[in-house]
Amino acid sequence: MSYSCPHFDIARDYCLRLKTDCVPGRPGCVLTGSQFAVPAKERVQQTKEEKKERKARELLNQDNPRAEI
Numbered sequence: 001m002s003y004s005c006p007h008f009d010i011a012r013d014y015c016l017r018l019k020t021d022c023v024p025g026r027p028g029c030v031l032t033g034s035q036f037a038v039p040a041k042e043r044v045q046q047t048k049e050e051k052k053e054r055k056a057r058e059l060l061n062q063d064n065p066r067a068e069i
């Protein structure tokens with residue numbers, strides 16, 4: 001099954017409704033209460049960690065543009 005959410009900003013991978021990352025099923029999402037293989041709480045945490053790692057990599061690359069991480 002696929003789902004197209006009217007609140008999803010595909011260009012920014014962002015939820016316009018919640019003004020944060022799109023994680024289907026997270027609190028406030030139109031899909032809250034739906035069944036997911038991986039619980040929303042776990043995916044929210046995972047998204048936060050990925051974002052943190054991405055920022056850290058960007059900072060490192062700013063300090064040393066030739067470094068590949």
Ligand code: SF4
Pocket residue numbers: 005006007008009014015016017018021022023024025026028029030031
């Ligand atoms: S978090 Fe939910 S409401 Fe927001 S864009 Fe994603 S699916 Fe839509």
